[in-house]
Amino acid sequence: MNQSKIWDAYSKSYHNIEKNPAGFQFSLLNMLRVNEADEILDAGCAGGHLHQYILQQRKKDCRLTAFDFSLEMTKIAAARMIKYLNNPFNSQIEDISDQEIENVDLNSPLLEQNKYKVFQGDVQSLPQLNDNQFDIYISNLVLQLVANKDQALQEAFRVLKPGGKIGIVIPVVLGNVPMLSLQKCFIQAGLIPNAAYKPTELENREGLINFIYKHGFKEIVCWNQTIPFDLFDIDDNYIFPQFREILDKASKEQVDQFYSLYKSEVQNRLNLNLPFTVEALSLIAKKPL
Template sequence: MNHHTWDAYSRSYLNIQKNPASFQLSLMNMLRFEEAEEILDAGCAGGQLHQYILQQKKNNCKLAACDFSIEMVKLAAARMLKFLNNPLHGGISEISPEEIENADLSTFDISSLDCPLLEQNNYKIFQGDVQSLPQLNNNQFDIYISNMVIHLVENKDQAIQEAFRVLKPGGKIGIVIPVASGNVMMKTLTKCFIEAGLIKEIPFKPTNIETREDIINFMSKHGFQDIICWNQTIPFDLFEINDNYIFPQFKEILDKAPKEQVDQFYALYKQEISNRLTQNLPFTVESLSLIAKKPL
């Protein structure tokens, strides 16, 4: 998927993003991010947890963030500006299209967002591709976080090599990737798409990395050490069809499909939600989470 797909999806993605943010909370706890001097959130989307990080990090710690989508960058910046302008009432979930468009982005360009208020709070956000980050120096960061991102990039090896480059010796990386076999959300959507005749097979597999051994070997190959890896499962707050947790690769299919097939899909999806709730079970997503160190 290209950045235009994510640009178009940026505001709808907020509903989904707040769920796997739980993975990032676990990562930050395991990485002890409150001890860091400089942190990078690589592939930050709408910056769901940046408010929390700014409140919990050391005062002089710098937080940098980037995303492939310029609209995601604008959204994250607008949310942080709202919070910083009014910390007591700067909720970051309720951001209107007007607030995004009217945020003080006067010096904004496609590669960097510079703003005095953000700079005063040691926060910088820019558009960037995790596979190549020329904006960042070698050996710059104490912590590199990438939550639900690496599986989406075309060249995963290059992305991890770039993470290794920008980390300081002794710096720590924390990544999360979904496990296809444990992704009830994706399995349910796929089933409904197939039954509605919209697709013949699974259109999207997150990654070939499915086990702890797979990801540990992958990270070891790129020089990381002291690896800790765990499986983690989180629930989604999906209770009715109006919650509309439709991922970008599926939304593109629906946008092009005949109305009768779209209606059939939503009827099937609604029934699947009802069935799950009847079993007193949430929809869930499983991930592989990992932390590791760059050697001294």
């Protein structure tokens, strides 16, 4: 299955858990000062969980543009914003029906009137976007998934205005307790032979800072952050798409063994009065004038 189809299939589960990384995103948006921008780009927006917040914080005439590799994710983001914009004071944007998502118009006049645009796109090639267009480029939990990271940063640099800011969040594999716990249970159940996820060169401050410098950005600020995950019981929403594919092909015996191990892993964590936590490395930087 190709990557876009994997994330299409995972879109509704991701929609349910997307709130967890909000701690990273709120910190990033605060450091970027989104309230001062005229044009904001959310590159790899998933279901647009924080777009409501950005719309509330932005300047009156600021335009928010967003895209995702998965068409299903963009449809969720658009449906979510249409529901919010139709009734901003009494709207449960989480309660979006499958029909609303399936039938959503990505080019809805309501979205355009509110200076909001979402489309399917690839961070590695953005012919839809102009040079020097945006004040802020947001890359939240995206860059680690991209095949050609250099090309993605070149595109980010191109579409940012001189003096524009990029904001990046990279998950740290060795600090991702839910992922490590799932991986451990998969190995013990015989579903994978060994650790599938290794740290990348971007998961330490020096590596990430050097990578951003290499692509021409300046005035870099970088920090680590850890947040809790609301994982208190076995929940299929937290089985990431790469693992879901493996489970779908496994024998019933192996699947049952995995869920038994997973349940014990969750309970053992709770017995220690500890939440499942996720660590990320965040960074902001400027395109020189």
